[in-house]
Amino acid sequence: MISNRNIAYKITINFLILFFKTILFSNQEYSQYFVTRIPTQEKIVFLTFDDGPGPWTKEVLEILNKHNIKSTFFVLGELVKYRKDLLKQIYSQGHEIGIHCYEHKNFYQLQKKQSLNEVKQELIFQIEQSIKEVYDSIGIKPRYLRMPYGYYRSWMDEYLKKYNLTVINWCFGFDWQNITSAEMADKYCKNLQPGGIYLFHDGGQNRKKTVESLKIFIEYAIKNNYKFGNLKEFIK
Numbered sequence: 001m002i003s004n005r006n007i008a009y010k011i012t013i014n015f016l017i018l019f020f021k022t023i024l025f026s027n028q029e030y031s032q033y034f035v036t037r038i039p040t041q042e043k044i045v046f047l048t049f050d051d052g053p054g055p056w057t058k059e060v061l062e063i064l065n066k067h068n069i070k071s072t073f074f075v076l077g078e079l080v081k082y083r084k085d086l087l088k089q090i091y092s093q094g095h096e097i098g099i100h101c102y103e104h105k106n107f108y109q110l111q112k113k114q115s116l117n118e119v120k121q122e123l124i125f126q127i128e129q130s131i132k133e134v135y136d137s138i139g140i141k142p143r144y145l146r147m148p149y150g151y152y153r154s155w156m157d158e159y160l161k162k163y164n165l166t167v168i169n170w171c172f173g174f175d176w177q178n179i180t181s182a183e184m185a186d187k188y189c190k191n192l193q194p195g196g197i198y199l200f201h202d203g204g205q206n207r208k209k210t211v212e213s214l215k216i217f218i219e220y221a222i223k224n225n226y227k228f229g230n231l232k233e234f235i236k
């Protein structure tokens with residue numbers, strides 16, 4: 001027999017769980033088109049690089065090659081236009097190519113000044129132009145999008161579906177901070193976790209410290225029996 005007291009207790013507990021879930025997640029948007037980590041307990045992590053192709057891309061490629069790691073590069077269409085050979089090199093080495101828009105536009109700022117319809121038109125332009133540049137240089141249509149500054153809103157789902165894209169954000173990224181490469185590496189190492197997607201940069205500015213911390217992070221992950229995965233095996 002289940003007593004009334006038990007039922008009241010269960011209802012209270014369920015209410016409390018719902019209450020805290022609402023508070024915790026009310027500011028986050030969830031969607032099948034939006035990923036920040038791969039749900040797994042396996043010791044596998046994913047490296048991603050933004051803002052290239054740029055002057056630091058070759059050094060990054062060398063490090064990845066040395067450890068036979070396949071990663072994802074989120075490239076800017078306006079740079080691909082002038083660095084087709086570099087994009088070809090990234091792709092020929094087995095890395096995935098995602099788009100980071102055509103220009104490095106800040107949609108957080110844009111949405112403050114423009115109507116939603118104008119912002120949507122801008123998104124369409126950025127997506128179509130960057131897909132075009134990638135397609136013109138390596139003949140593939142990218143499947144992944146990372147917006148500048150990690151922008152994402154659920155209204156984008158309609159366009160993500162239309163262009164067959166998934167937004168890939170990150171669970172940890174810290175290489176734009178004004179700290180030493182050792183401090184930078186330490187932050188990444190402390191945030192090593194199964195299924196983690198890590199953000200680094202191979203363009204935008206001097207990335208010497210990124211390159212140094214990337215080397216340390218990779219070696220730390222390997223020493224801790226982690227493998228480096230390829231996103232396309234997990235996100236179809």
Ligand SMILES: [Zn+2]
Binds near residue numbers: 050104147148
């Ligand atoms: Zn960026």
